[in-house]
Every structure is written in structure tokens, then in C-alpha cells.
Amino acid sequence: AQKVTQAQTEISVVEKEDVTLDCVYETRDTTYYLFWYKQPPSGELVFLIRRNSFDEQNEISGRYSWNFQKSTSSFNFTITASQVVDSAVYFCALSEARDDKIIFGKGTRLHILP
């Protein structure tokens, strides 16, 4: 069965510091998809990125970057030069090609301190 582990329950950093959120997944499928979502204090869930299992290229989008490593079953998310607006709960999720479910990790609550 698929599983997503976000071991970091809560992280606090000072503004402008870099921070990495860890995501480790388990799957028996060779084709799968990984996602990151952001939930700001207002409560809505915002899609950030999707990555398929055949594409191990790292991705950068502004201050956000994602490191996908199949060898360690990890899909980590780094925020560079963090800002207060980055304060949110971040969820990692997994979807297998042979299944229709999307399973989420427990989330990491990120506090960016001014």
C-alpha cells in the first residue's frame, strides 16, 4: 500500500533563512506521481507541483525548489530566502498509476518568524 511520511511535524525558521521540508514515500508501483500542496492560515489547499516517477529532474520555481530522488524514495521541498507569507502547512502526496487514490502525508507546519 502506498504511504507518505513527513517526519517534520513543525518547523520554525527566521525570515530569509532557507528551509527544507522532507517527504519520504513508499510504493510498489513503478509508475507514480508525487505532489506538494500548501495550506496557508486561511485554510484553502493550493497545488504547488506534480512530478512523475520517470522524471527525476529537480525543479525550481522562483524561491521554491524540489529534489526528487528515487534511490531514497524522497521528494523534498526547499524554500530559499523564506518569507513570512510562506508560513503554512505543507502536504506531500502520492498517487500510483494503478490506483485512483491520492494519499497525503500528515503535513509539516512551517512558521517563518519575522
Added chain:
Amino acid sequence: NAGVTQTPKFRVLKTGQSMTLLCAQDMNHEYMYWYRQDPGMGLRLIHYSVGEGTTAKGEVPDGYNVSRLKKQNFLLGLESAAPSQTSVYFCASRFRTNTGELFFGEGSRLTVL
């Protein structure tokens, strides 16, 4: 576009009462999902549907029923509410492919006394 709309947004129930949460999407998505969010537990999948007339169990289906009579609507029912069902419920949908991301509703906060 409205996207994914959940009603009601807030509800307080007494133990044993029943209620239905409605999720409506206007994006012509095939797949629809119901999740619950509890502190420290993340988002847990309750039930989902891959098309009109179909439903399937997720990770935590007990105590809930669902129906997908129309493609655009996905109903989540609580027949006899329990305090353990106090939670924030999110509905989501996506296109007919498991590569696509989920589009979420704004959530429905349910309190069972």
C-alpha cells in the same frame, strides 16, 4: 468559474443526528474525493468516485456513506454522527487521469456535540 463548491461551510450537530455534505464541481471532472483533516493527522481519504454511479472506500470510510448520482456532484453522508467525526471535510476533484492534481473546495467544518 466556481471550481469546487462545498455546502454547508459550517455545521454543528448533536450526536446521533444525520447530515449530508454536498460537493459540486463545474470543471467536468470525472474523479471526486472526500477527505477529512484533523490536527496532526493530515488529510485522510474517506471515499472517492471515478465516475457517475461509482464509489469506492478510502482510508477511513467507516461511519460515512457517499453517492455520485450526477457527474458534477458528490455527496457525503453521516447517518448517525459521532463526536469522533468532528473535523474539517474537504472535497476535491480531478480529470480522468491519475496524473492530474486535485482541485479542492474550501472545506466544511463539522462539529458533533
